[in-house]
Amino acid sequence: MTTEILKPVEPTLYEKDYYLWVETTVKQLENKDIENIDWQHLSEEIEALGIEQRRKVESYLKQLLIHLLLYRYWETEKEYCQRGWQIEITNFRDELEFFFRSKTLYNYFLNCLDAVYIKARRQAIQKTGLPPEIFPEKCPFTPEDIFNSEYFPE
Numbered sequence: 001m002t003t004e005i006l007k008p009v010e011p012t013l014y015e016k017d018y019y020l021w022v023e024t025t026v027k028q029l030e031n032k033d034i035e036n037i038d039w040q041h042l043s044e045e046i047e048a049l050g051i052e053q054r055r056k057v058e059s060y061l062k063q064l065l066i067h068l069l070l071y072r073y074w075e076t077e078k079e080y081c082q083r084g085w086q087i088e089i090t091n092f093r094d095e096l097e098f099f100f101r102s103k104t105l106y107n108y109f110l111n112c113l114d115a116v117y118i119k120a121r122r123q124a125i126q127k128t129g130l131p132p133e134i135f136p137e138k139c140p141f142t143p144e145d146i147f148n149s150e151y152f153p154e
Contacts, residue, residue, distance in 0.1 A: 014041045054108055057099050058116050061109060061146075064092035065120035066127070068141055072153035074128050086152060093147060100147075113139060 014021040021038070028037045071078070071085045100106040117139035125132050145151050 014038055053105060057105055057109055058112055060092050060095045061116050062120045064089060065117055066124050068153055069124040069135060073134050
C-alpha cells in the first residue's frame with residue numbers, strides 16, 4: 001500500500017483576488033480572449049447576479065406591499081403614520097422602477113406578485129396585531145396601482 005502525499009492546491013485568481021479576477025475577466029471578454037476565460041466562475045457569477053436581482057425585486061415589492069396594506073387597513077395608526085408610509089411607498093416604488101428598466105425583471109414581478117403578497121400580508125398582520133380577516137387573502141392592488149405614483153389606497 002502506497003501513501004500519496006497530496007500537495008496543496010494553488011488558489012486561483014478568483015479565490016485570491018476577486019476584484020482583480022473581475023478586471024481580468026472583463027478585459028478577456030473585451031478582447032474576445034475566450035481560451036483563457038475562467039468559465040466556471042464566470043457562469044457562477046452571472047447566475048448569482050440574476051438570483052440577486054430577483055431577490056431584490058421580491059424584497060422591495062414585499063416592503064411596498066406591506067406599506068400599502070398598512071396605509072389601507074391600519075386605521076388606528078393612519079393619522080400618525082400616513083406621511084411616513086407615503087414616503088416609504090414612494091421610496092420602494094422608485095427602487096423597483098430602476099429594476100423594471102429590464103423587461104425580464106418586470107415580468108418576474110408579475111409572476112411573483114401573488115407569492116410575495118402572501119408574505120407581505122403575513123408581516124402586516126404581525127406588525128399591526130389586527131385580525132387576519134381584515135387583510136384580503138388575494139392582493140387587492142393591481143400592478144397599475146402598485147406603480148402609480150399618485151395612488152395611495154383609501
